[in-house]
Amino acid sequence: MSALSDVARLADVSTATASRALSGRGYVAAETRDRVVAAAAEVGYFGTPSSSMPFPSSRAVGVVVPHMNHWYFGSVLEGIEAALALSDAELVLRRLTRNPLERRRAFETLMMHTGVAAVIAVGIESGDEVASLLQSLDRPFVSVGGPVGGAAGISIDDHAAGALITRHLASLGHQRILHLGADATGDAGLAVHTRRLAGYREAMTDAGLGPRIAVHTAPLSVPGGYAAGLAILADPRTRPTAIAAGSDELAIGVIIAARQLGIQVPDQLSVIGIDDHELAEMFALTTLAQDPAAQGAEAVRLALAERADPNPGWIEHPARLVVRGSTRAPQ
Secondary structure, eight states: OOHHHHHHHHTOOHHHHHHHHOOOOOOOOOOHHHHHHHHHHHHOOOOOOOTSSOOEEEEEEEESSSSSSSSHHHHHHHHHHHHHTTTTOOEEEEOOOOOOOHHHHHHHHHHHHOOHHHHESSSSEEEEEOHHHHSSSOOOOOEEESSTTTOEEEEEOHHHHHHHHHHHHTTOOOOOOOEEEOOTTTTSSSHHHHHHHHHHHHHHHHHOOGOOOOEEEOOOOOHHHHHHHHHSSSSSOOOSEEESSSHHHHHHHHHHHHHHOOOOOTOOOOOOOOOOOOTTTTTEEEEEOOOOOHHHHHHHHHHTTTTOOOOOEEEEEOOOEEEOOSSSOOO
């Protein structure tokens, strides 16, 4: 196992400077800190918990997340925070940006600054470098939002979710059903929407609508759904009668775009989403509801349990169809 002295030697600094750079205590020039963090990553040094660290390792849980301002991720964090408070444990949070260096630095500082005893990763995908680093640790790692290797975790069945919302539209008699999913511009979660798209394709094929499969992608946000809606609905000759959106944010954006174009929902267009976003009821949105806060709380239970049980397994969280006023039979 690599030692702090190995890091110091590679970064060409003293051991004391390396310690300050990795612990966050004491001044170290930004350039020097970056060099030390890079050296620690190169030699595989993750630090060791000690009594001098700001949180006792036995009561600190690290959380890595790609977004803090999206509804799903924010709701998961609320559930994690509430569960940790009940367990008298500390939350150590890091946001993973799209920048590879910043992502690696966030992970490295999470592990080396605090000596956390377990990590919860929200929206991290199997191909992500950070996922590989997490899997290499000798401490509990729980994934929320999708499977990462053989790690413990929790999520809804995203394939089944994409299929269910599509089947709901097909059962109403819709044949021109378009799937609106997330594109590759987001920070994370593309694998989730790939699974939801696969569910849509399966449901369309099962309904005998394979030749009518139509897919559009957009940034995972209300503005992204709005812009996509304007593009999809602009030409009445190619306009679908129903849109199965991979998230409520996309679906809400589509509803706003439809209103802008004078298209009545659901009389002229049915729209369905996934999540049960806090604004879903306001827009009378039919959706497949999930409970991200409960998933976050369950992730804490798994993380703490895994310290005693090294293989608590994967938990499929329930989801339920909530029918409101945005879907109906085509006119």
